[in-house]
Amino acid sequence: MPHLKVNSPTGDVNFFYNITTPASPSSPAIDPNLPSVLFIHGEYVPQQIFEAQFSDPELRNRFNLIGIDLRGYGATGGFTPKTYTPTHAAHDLYLFLEALQISKIHIFALSINTHIALVLAATHPDLVHSLMLCSTVPPQEPEGVAAGRVELFEFWSDSQVQESGGRGLKGFDEDLLATLLKGAQQMLFSDNATPLAEAVTLVSLEYNAIGWAGTPEARETGHTFCLDWFLERRVFDVDFFSKIGCPVAIIHCEDDIAYPFGHAEELQAQLTQAGNARVTLCQIPGPRYANVLYPEILNPIIRNHILSVTEPNNPPGKGVSVVKKESLLETPFKEILAKYGYRADSSDEDSE
Incomplete structure (x- = not known):
């Protein structure tokens, strides 16, 4: 690589x-x-x-x-x-x-x-x-779109099973994660869940579950890119x-x-x-x-x-x-x- x-x-x-x-x-x-x-x-x-x-x-x-x-x-x-x-x-x-x-x-x-x-x-x-x-x-950021992004990030945070202490997808609640994915896919791909769109979504999830979850520092990184860049942009x-x-x-x-x-x-x-x-x-x-x-x-x-x-x-x-x-x-x-x-x-x- x-x-x-x-x-x-x-x-x-x-x-x-x-x-x-x-x-x-x-x-x-x-x-x-x-x-x-x-x-x-x-x-x-x-x-x-x-x-x-x-x-x-x-x-x-x-x-x-x-x-x-x-x-x-x-x-x-x-x-x-x-x-x-x-x-x-x-x-x-x-x-x-x-x-x-x-x-x-x-x-x-x-x-x-x-x-x-x-x-x-x-x-x-x-x-x-x-x-x-x-x-x-x-x-x-338009008010309604900002609210939607905040909601997605809240789902992301809530779906992390804090007591597990684990990194990656094992540290997530599967039901909440499924709701999150549906909302994110709707925003990015609408209802066109083609095989490529599905694969890209899952690749992203695999990386983000490690990079944006599991530790306070990783969660802060997720906040930066999921919210700060939109709500506080120049x-x-x-x-x-x-x-x-x-x-x-x-x-x-x-x-x-x-x-x-x-x-x-x-x-x-x-x-x-x-x-x-x-x-x-x-x-x-x-x-x-x-x-x-x-x-x-x-x-x-x-x-x-x-x-x-x-x-x-x-x-x-x-x-x-x-x-x-x-x-x-x-x-x-x-x-x-x-x-x-x-x-x-x-x-x-x-x-x-």
Whole structure:
């Protein structure tokens, strides 16, 4: 499992990451001849949320794809301090990319962690070549959505069987945990419980049961990422947005039950009014994490956005094989997703 230790002002962090190139699903380095895309996951889930992007030959044969578990998520190690914000996370990612000697990056980010992408683009404009922001959040959390997130976290806390003293899923009440999962899946995937959505949910649960439960420090980490990042998030001003000059694609998912289309329009207006003339906005079908459910619609948007801002006729990397367009390629997430019943080479019916 590839890890990279970064010495950060907020404490050392041992990032778990994957680099996928045309030549390999798990490469030690990027192909320098190709554009690189950093995928930043959203709330509750680690990098396996991008299985449908990493398996797509239309993306894999054109770009380096980089997945990472943020601090406090997945297999990334390192203590999360009490004061840890998307601004701190953006600096950690800058140090991570610097350590990998990546000097230009495109970013695809989900949900609340689009704030990380925005901060990285504002503070390091020479590094970030373009942004793709999917399921963005408004400046402040709507009252009803905030109440829903508080309720989910209360279920998470209540479902932990304190007297067990155990880490992992053995320390949880199964009935309460089932209620929690149903609520989280409704917010992220609506009623579309596909095999991939189910597997991603269970992978996330496995990691979060260790990282966000069992000790006071772990519970505090869970509070940071499940509540603090939403309820206490930074409100960006015109001066901040004026520092983002790269092309920005804002992608809104039509069935997002938390944030309506108007919030995405507001972000587009803020960036445009701040002087960025290269901001586009589109809608796609599906719930908040539609990248899992509708990759056939989202992935071409990712591909076309990157190609529109990079030099044309980028030479392909060495070892690129000819792959049928409908074929899905192996990803670094194959083994852990298979543990929970997902196989990319089988139909939904077979997986179920």
